[in-house]
Amino acid sequence: MIELLQFEFIRNAIIAGILASIACGIIGPYVVxxxxxxxxxxxxxxxxxxxxxxxxxxxxxxxxxVIFALASALxxxxxxxxxxxxxxxxxxxxxxxGMSAGxxxxxxxxxYAPDLFSYLFGNIxxxxxxxxxxxxxxxxxxxxxxxxxxxxxxxxSFDEEFAVVVxxxxxxxYILLLSLIALTVVILIRIxxxxxVMILLTVPAAIGSxxxxxxxxxxxxxxxxxxxxxxxxxxxxxxxxxxSGATITLVAGIGFFISLLIKHLPFGTPIKKI
Amino acid sequence: xxxxxxVRLNDVWVYYDDIPVxxxxxxxxxxxxxLAIIGPNGGGKTTLLKVILGLVKPQKGExxxxxxxxxxxxxxxxxxxxxxxxxxxxxxxxxxxxxTGRYRYRGVLNGYKREDKDMVKRALxxxxxxxxxxxxxxxxxxxxxxxxxxxxALVTEPKLLLLDEPTASFDIxxxxxxxxxxxxxxxxxxxxxxxxDITAISxxxxxxxxxxxxxxxxxxxxxxxEELEAVYRCPVEIIAHxxxxxxxxxxxxxxx
Numbered sequence: 294m295i296e297l298l299q300f301e302f303i304r305n306a307i308i309a310g311i312l313a314s315i316a317c318g319i320i321g322p323y324v325v326x327x328x329x330x331x332x333x334x335x336x337x338x339x340x341x342x343x344x345x346x347x348x349x350x351x352x353x354x355x356x357x358x359v360i361f362a363l364a365s366a367l368x369x370x371x372x373x374x375x376x377x378x379x380x381x382x383x384x385x386x387x388x389x390x391g392m393s394a395g396x397x398x399x400x401x402x403x404x405y406a407p408d409l410f411s412y413l414f415g416n417i418x419x420x421x422x423x424x425x426x427x428x429x430x431x432x433x434x435x436x437x438x439x440x441x442x443x444x445x446x447x448x449x450s451f452d453e454e455f456a457v458v459v460x461x462x463x464x465x466x467y468i469l470l471l472s473l474i475a476l477t478v479v480i481l482i483r484i485x486x487x488x489x490v491m492i493l494l495t496v497p498a499a500i501g502s503x504x505x506x507x508x509x510x511x512x513x514x515x516x517x518x519x520x521x522x523x524x525x526x527x528x529x530x531x532x533x534x535x536x537s538g539a540t541i542t543l544v545a546g547i548g549f550f551i552s553l554l555i556k557h558l559p560f561g562t563p564i565k566k567i
Numbered sequence: 568x569x570x571x572x573x574v575r576l577n578d579v580w581v582y583y584d585d586i587p588v589x590x591x592x593x594x595x596x597x598x599x600x601x602l603a604i605i606g607p608n609g610g611g612k613t614t615l616l617k618v619i620l621g622l623v624k625p626q627k628g629e630x631x632x633x634x635x636x637x638x639x640x641x642x643x644x645x646x647x648x649x650x651x652x653x654x655x656x657x658x659x660x661x662x663x664x665x666x667t668g669r670y671r672y673r674g675v676l677n678g679y680k681r682e683d684k685d686m687v688k689r690a691l692x693x694x695x696x697x698x699x700x701x702x703x704x705x706x707x708x709x710x711x712x713x714x715x716x717x718x719x720a721l722v723t724e725p726k727l728l729l730l731d732e733p734t735a736s737f738d739i740x741x742x743x744x745x746x747x748x749x750x751x752x753x754x755x756x757x758x759x760x761x762x763x764d765i766t767a768i769s770x771x772x773x774x775x776x777x778x779x780x781x782x783x784x785x786x787x788x789x790x791x792x793e794e795l796e797a798v799y800r801c802p803v804e805i806i807a808h809x810x811x812x813x814x815x816x817x818x819x820x821x822x823x
Binding site for chain 2: 322326377441442444445447448450451452454455456457458459460461462502505506507508511
């Protein structure tokens with residue numbers, strides 16, 4: 294692994310992996326406890342529309358993804374709270390609309406979109422320095438907002454209604470948390486791609502929450518686990534010459550099942566019979 | 568009556584879509600009331616509490632809490648929500664869960680202080696849950712969880728305590744223990760509890776109202792049999808002596 298570090302793309306990949314792990318380590322636990330996994334899925338797929346628009350307009354597709362991710366996050370939030378529509382209905386609509394908008398924008402764009410596949414399934418090995426700078430900036434926003442509003446987010450996530458009664462600005466936090474998820478999704482798209490974003494948002498937090506109920510510790514665990522998964526997946530994908538996004542996803546998935554074994558077998562709490 | 572009125576509802580109507588949930592509610596709560604509101608499931612009890620909290624806006628009618636709109640004054644209300652529908656898997660321990668009740672004294676960018684933690688300690692001691700302070704909130708019995716939710720409401724230092732089906736999942740000894748705590752509290756604050764279970768009403772309750780979309784209330788402990796029947800849509804028989812307020816359902820022999 295050490296000799297790989299002489300390559301710039303490997304160094305970039307490692308930095309990108311760390312940034313992505315920090316973002317998903319902080320936001321993933323909220324996604325899991327709020328049961329917003331499929332909201333995140335909807336946001337990430339809707340972001341594909343922005344990537345397509347980026348190609349069409351000839352700008353960096355990541356900026357298009359930022360705009361579409363934020364817009365769909367707000368759209369899903371406002372429509373599922375403000376109308377009688379069910380949340381999953383709204384998510385499904387944004388999910389498919391974003392994807393189809395992306396396909397059409399790309400078809401309209403001149404020329405062939407060469408690294409489209411890397412947006413769908415991620416490619417940590419092709420992250421340019423400009424994207425790393427952007428990822429670092431988004432990561433910084435996430436860290437700052439969550440550290441300033443940690444007790445607000447905790448009260449809001451634990452019991453939204455009670456939070457309203459004690460004066461927590463719940464509506465603002467709702468929009469803010471959705472926006473932070475959108476930013477996290479954009480950071481993760483480069484690593485595991487639109488389709489596989491959900492694994493890094495859920496698996497580290499899901500593993501962490503099996504072993505501690507301290508929210509800050511879950512975040513810390515998630516960051517460390519995210520780094521382990523992305524590095525192990527990156528290394529395996531280079532050694533075995535496999536797609537990096539899918540390999541990272543598989544490693545995280547295997548990690549999840551191993552955590553289940555550790556937690557429940559042979560001495561731990563048995564899985565309840567259903 | 569020398570006591571002060573803290574809640575007033577005038578001709579309040581609430582609809583969910585087009586379906587009326589509360590009709591023509593008039594209610595006055597005094598500063599040292601211990602009021603129980605009973606009524607069947609779906610009778611609007613939770614909605615009524617949420618109207619008082621300003622979480623549900625009535626389509627018609629006036630709501631005054633401590634002389635002002637509930638959005639402004641709900642900081643004086645301690646709310647103990649319905650136990651069911653609560654996420655007890657949430658990764659938080661008892662202490663931190665109760666600490667969220669101190670939020671209104673701090674607000675954005677101000678951390679919780681020593682006095683907040685002292686307040687949490689006193690509240691947990693009062694409900695006899697201090698020794699469980701480091702437990703994850705889901706790893707408690709139902710009665711213990713309910714006492715934690717009560718402690719969380721108490722650290723807000725309320726002048727009015729609203730309890731939504733507080734004893735729904737309790738057995739009799741748990742219920743008695745819980746009511747003893749409320750009995751200590753009623754000297755310090757007004758208490759309103761709602762329950763669908765007529766037999767769950769505490770002997771300590773001072774006043775009883777019946778709610779099934781409409782509210783039957785005489786500012787007293789009396790309920791007329793006809794009113795109970797109207798509320799529950801089924802005949803009931805009240806046994807008033809011996810065990811106060813014990814109400815037993817007894818269906819009339821009907822034609823078939």
